[in-house]
Amino acid sequence: MKNIKFVVLSLLSLALIFSCTDDEEKNHIPNTGALEMGIVVPGNESVTLCLDLKDNANVTRAEVSWGDDGSASFDIAGNQVQQKIAVPEGSYIFRVLAYDANGKEVINFPMAGKSYGANYIGTLKNSRVPIKFRLSPEKDVNITWADNPAGCLRSVVSYIKAGETEPTVINVTTDETTSFLEKPALEIDEEGKEVFRFEVMSYYYPETKLLNTSQRPVSVPADIVFDEFPSTITKYDNGPVDVTSVYIKNPGPNMVGTPGADSRFGNLTDWQTNTAAKNRDGNTYGGWKQGLIGWEVGWGADPITNGKIWQSPTLPEGTYELSISFGGIMTDWVDLNLVVAPGSELPNVENLSTQAITYMRLVNDPVLGSDRKLTFKLTGEDQKVSIGVAITATGGDAWIDAIKWFKLVDLKIYDE
Secondary structure (H helix, E strand, C coil), X not given: CHHHHHHHHHHHHHHHHHHHHHHHHHHCCCCCCXXXXXXXXXXECEEEEEEECCCCCCEEEEEEEECCCEEEEEECCCCEEEEEXXXXXXXXXXXXXXXECXXXXXXXXXXXXXXXXXXXXXXXXXXXXXXXXXXXXXXXEEEEECCCCCCEEEEXXXXXXXXXXXXXXXXXXXXCCEXXXXXXXXXXXXXXXXXXXXXXXXXXXXXXXXXXXXXXXXXXXXXXXXXXXXXXXXXXXXXXXXXXXXXXXXXXXXXXXXXXXXXCEEEECCCEECHXXXXXXXXXXXXXXXXXXXXXXXXXXXXXXXXXXXXXXXXXXXXXXXXXEEEEECCCCCEEXXXXXXXXXCCCHHHHHHHCCEEEECCXXXXXXXXXXXXXXXXXXXXXXXXXXXXXXXXXXXXEEXXXXXXXXXXXXXXC
């Protein structure tokens, strides 16, 4: 009797096993092919699906779905797939289903990707910046450009030629460092000087790593065309030019820093800070104060002797105006200075009068307000200068909200 029960139970178990196996086979999402690699390339309110269906020559059609109701379908011929799909700006998970000629689903996989649009374009405030103009005796203009901004695909210059009314447009590639404007229309200003005008707009792409062929995933085809996103138009003439974005990193406002242990103070990003300026937690951090250059001395923090925060750009010959927004200090015994000096480091506070190109002691002054300016002139070859602040504060307790932002303007970018 026991043997009969065992046989019956065994047969029932086998029946259940085969039944489950049949159900699993029926409901199983097949994935008999191999997806070598895939990536979603962002576009302007679109994405491009780049797939390498390495062992799937039999795949003939794909369906893609995303969000609540987004969907698209397209035919496939060959293993290399490059398919553009229109989607609103945003981040998505795309579900890709691929079928063979018999309608059998052979691949099912998700891909994450992002589409860009008006919100991203609204952040593109800067075009490529000219750092020098020269008007030749023949009345042509030669432009020397700053380095190409990250993510910039190309730039476009528009100007009116003498005797014409329609603009002439020239493209500036990422490799070009100079441009030639043939006889732009000249105006005479109130001082009797000849003035020429032109406009610059640059085109950007948000995923800069895809522009670098050495970093680009192998699934991104070499012949892919990246969508272009236009910057705002910047207008120039042979007057002063704001060159802050060319020569000063992290200039503010809302200067970026890495918070220290107390979260209120930290180290400033992209600026050099000497040990003396790091007056907190055993000289490990200091000089950045929640979005600006600032300190506290006393109240548990160390005094500061010859603390320095600076950058050292290489500037071409010219006349420059360095301006800042001064936040204020608690007491005027704090010896805080805005400094421009030759070379790669700032002088000590006691040597500023003899070693700086120019400097200004920053004190509270209701007449001057928050904006302070220094003007300096460089002649000859390009030269490295250091721009920043030098501070000595040893008199007791004080807060120092030194600088909220920096701005550098080339006052005479135009060579006559």
